[in-house]
Amino acid sequence: MIVTITPNPSVDRTLEISALTRGEVLRVLASHSQAGGKGVNVSRALRSHGSATTAVLPTGGADGDQLLALLREHDVNAVTVPVAATTRSNLTVAEADGTTTKLNLAGPSLSEAEVDALLAATDAALACQPSWLVASGSLPVGAPGDFYVRIAARASALGVPVALDTSGAPLEVAALAGSFALLKPNHEELAELLGRELPTIGDVIGGAREVLSWGNETVLVTLGGHGALLVDRQHSWWAGSPRVTPRSTVGAGDCTLAGYLYADSEAPERLRRAVAWGTAAVALPGTTVPGPDDIDESAVEVVAEPDPALVIKEL
Numbered sequence: 001m002i003v004t005i006t007p008n009p010s011v012d013r014t015l016e017i018s019a020l021t022r023g024e025v026l027r028v029l030a031s032h033s034q035a036g037g038k039g040v041n042v043s044r045a046l047r048s049h050g051s052a053t054t055a056v057l058p059t060g061g062a063d064g065d066q067l068l069a070l071l072r073e074h075d076v077n078a079v080t081v082p083v084a085a086t087t088r089s090n091l092t093v094a095e096a097d098g099t100t101t102k103l104n105l106a107g108p109s110l111s112e113a114e115v116d117a118l119l120a121a122t123d124a125a126l127a128c129q130p131s132w133l134v135a136s137g138s139l140p141v142g143a144p145g146d147f148y149v150r151i152a153a154r155a156s157a158l159g160v161p162v163a164l165d166t167s168g169a170p171l172e173v174a175a176l177a178g179s180f181a182l183l184k185p186n187h188e189e190l191a192e193l194l195g196r197e198l199p200t201i202g203d204v205i206g207g208a209r210e211v212l213s214w215g216n217e218t219v220l221v222t223l224g225g226h227g228a229l230l231v232d233r234q235h236s237w238w239a240g241s242p243r244v245t246p247r248s249t250v251g252a253g254d255c256t257l258a259g260y261l262y263a264d265s266e267a268p269e270r271l272r273r274a275v276a277w278g279t280a281a282v283a284l285p286g287t288t289v290p291g292p293d294d295i296d297e298s299a300v301e302v303v304a305e306p307d308p309a310l311v312i313k314e315l
Ligand SMILES: Nc1ncnc2c1ncn2[C@@H]1O[C@H](COP(=O)(O)OP(=O)(O)OP(=O)(O)O)[C@@H](O)[C@H]1O
Pocket: 185, 186, 187, 221, 222, 223, 224, 225, 226, 227, 228, 241, 242, 243, 244, 245, 246, 249, 250, 251, 252, 253, 254, 255, 256, 274, 275, 276, 278, 279, 282
């Protein structure tokens, strides 16, 4: 059983168009509304593979009701904390050449009591001793900057490992506090955290090791179309699959994380599965998560101790 907490979920609305031209009237080829938010997507991907999972999230207003209905449709067990303000709707514009443009709202403002209720709901979900707690996404207005540090402390007290996928200030506060079993930044998020460019494999491994030196155990860095790197204190692995023209990259990182956590395997096999799930996600529209029939682990190449001189953009 894996519990996810998504403090700022969304209804993801996707518009597929041939090409985006500013200032023009454009015809939409297809549109989708799906349950979104990073932890929600991890739960959806796990559920589509038959895993037991509970998604903890705040919901409010009509969009909150729609989000819950969408989760029910996908048989995802949700523990919801009702909040006064309306759940956000994030917009994706997906172009035929694979370009994905995302417009994310700040989301609702939560009161102190609502934040406390979210923490209490997470505590209640942790009581079943899940194998992982996944804490993901941006923080809503009103949540304290150390929200994820508080979450990690509660999980650690129960011996539950925490995987964190966030960005900006919440990532910095949490990563520096240490105590995360897994951090999943993408390439840009890791570079922003460290305040420097990371053009080569060696730069990313060195950066990930710096994050480990703050007290975290493992770092999984997704590199978009260039695969992913898994780094612990002793070893590193790179994995990638043939490049595809994405239909939508939204949620690919969440599916990568879900694939990594799905089963308890040796590190290289976890990474192979993670990259297979992420690659499958980009071939699907909007925030659609892959099921078992979409995954091809055999197409993924895994390299132990990859050459540090390799330039990521050239992989
Ligand atoms: N163009 C692509 N071709 C093949 N695989 C891709 C492509 N883009 C992404 N992927 C796969 O998806 C994984 C996650 O991508 P990315 O690094 O963009 O995650 P992310 O930024 O965390 O995404 P999100 O926040 O939308 O979930 C990559 O590690 C890779 O395996």
